[in-house]
Amino acid sequence: MVRRKVHLTEEVRYALEEGVPVVALESTIISHGMPWPGNYEAAVAVEEVVRQHGAVPATIALIGGKIRAGLEKEQIEYLARAGRRVEKVSRYNFAHVLARNADGATTVAATMWVASMAGIRVFATGGIGGVHRGWAHTLDISADLEALARTRVAVVSAGAKAILDLPATLEYLETRGVPVIGVGTDTFPAFFSRSSGLKLAMYSEDVAEIAGWVHTHWSLPDTGGVLVANPVPRERALEWAVAQAAIEQALKEADAKDVRGKELTPFLLQRIVELTGGKSLEANIALVKHNAALAARLAGELALCLPDKG
Ligand code: PSU
Ligand code: MN
Numbered sequence: 001m002v003r004r005k006v007h008l009t010e011e012v013r014y015a016l017e018e019g020v021p022v023v024a025l026e027s028t029i030i031s032h033g034m035p036w037p038g039n040y041e042a043a044v045a046v047e048e049v050v051r052q053h054g055a056v057p058a059t060i061a062l063i064g065g066k067i068r069a070g071l072e073k074e075q076i077e078y079l080a081r082a083g084r085r086v087e088k089v090s091r092y093n094f095a096h097v098l099a100r101n102a103d104g105a106t107t108v109a110a111t112m113w114v115a116s117m118a119g120i121r122v123f124a125t126g127g128i129g130g131v132h133r134g135w136a137h138t139l140d141i142s143a144d145l146e147a148l149a150r151t152r153v154a155v156v157s158a159g160a161k162a163i164l165d166l167p168a169t170l171e172y173l174e175t176r177g178v179p180v181i182g183v184g185t186d187t188f189p190a191f192f193s194r195s196s197g198l199k200l201a202m203y204s205e206d207v208a209e210i211a212g213w214v215h216t217h218w219s220l221p222d223t224g225g226v227l228v229a230n231p232v233p234r235e236r237a238l239e240w241a242v243a244q245a246a247i248e249q250a251l252k253e254a255d256a257k258d259v260r261g262k263e264l265t266p267f268l269l270q271r272i273v274e275l276t277g278g279k280s281l282e283a284n285i286a287l288v289k290h291n292a293a294l295a296a297r298l299a300g301e302l303a304l305c306l307p308d309k310g
Contacts, residue, residue, distance in 0.1 A: 004098065006118040009070030012058045016119055021055035021299030023292065024069065024115035024123040024153070030059075030079050031086045031105035032266040033126065034281065035273070040080035042285045044073065046292045050124070053296030058120055060111045062089055065101030069118045079105055088262050090143045108155065109147035112225060116151050121302055123155050124295035126288045127191040128227065129265060130160035130169030133251065140264070141172065148225040149176035154214050154302070156228045156295040158287040159189030159196065163247050163268045166196045173227065179217055180227045181210055183294060189231035192238040192272075192283045200229070207294065211301030230294050236286035238279055246275040 008016070015022045030043045043059065050057035058069040061079055068075070079086055082103070089097050089104030091113060097104040106114060108128050115123050129142025148155065160169045170188055173180055180188065182203035190196035204210050214226050231237075250271035254260075259267045273281045 012070035055296035
């Protein structure tokens with residue numbers, strides 16, 4: 001059996017060979033998470049933030065049946081323009097997209113998988129998927145949580161998306177052995193808002209200290225990912241009440257229209273952008289950049305802990 005190879009750009013290949021810090025970035029947020037042309041501008045800007053903080057960005061996607069870590073600008077533009085015409089790829093449909101030589105925008109779950117195949121240890125996103133509200137009826141639990149349980153990658157996110165059942169999401173992460181580390185906060189961030197009010201067991205402001213914790217986690221057998229929870233910058237945060245009102249409304253509409261499964265998250269995010277007059281999109285872009293900066297610094301610190309991949 002030949003193992004599928006991950007196609008790297010020159011920049012990413014060189015960085016991985018020479019031990020330069022690398023930060024993985026996902027592509028579902030480009031094709032399904034934000035509208036054109038802001039999605040293209042944001043994706044390119046996020047890559048730039050990673051570079052400014054001393055790491056090489058590796059945006060991950062499936063293009064033409066190839067697994068790619070590191071994209072050319074034209075490829076990012078293609079994913080941004082194509083939007084929903086590009087399949088949203090998680091782990092369950094990853095092989096199906098490859099086998100058809102098709103294109104896919106990778107979710108957090110799929111991006112973590114590719115990052116780990118390529119030897120990339122740090123990944124920046126907006127907010128991870130999690131346990132959906134009403135999970136007891138739908139059993140809708142994002143594959144992102146299973147990926148965090150299984151795959152050794154540190155994911156920097158602004159907590160989980162506020163459209164979710166956040167207490168249940170934290171419970172699930174605890175059950176599956178995933179450390180959740182707050183950055184400068186002892187509560188779980190709620191994506192558009194800085195805090196959900198839910199207490200975290202671990203937090204620090206010091207990136208080197210966080211890297212040390214991640215490194216120690218990976219020195220133990222059978223450990224998987226780590227969630228580094230970095231709150232949205234204060235000046236772009238939505239007020240809790242404003243965010244909740246938009247979320248409640250969007251959830252009601254999704255229910256009325258029977259939007260489910262993989263369509264649910266993109267639908268809710270898009271409606272919330274409309275309902276907040278674009279404020280949630282500004283928050284989303286700001287928090288992804290903020291996470292990218294932290295991820296680059298974390299990758300730098302981890303490179304000091306892990307001279308060769310570990
Ligand atoms: N966070 C964002 N925008 C997004 C997503 C997360 O700010 O578009 C995407 C991620 O790719 C995440 C996915 O993995 O939504 C979760 O989808 P689901 O709930 O269907 O697993
Ligand atoms: Mn789901």
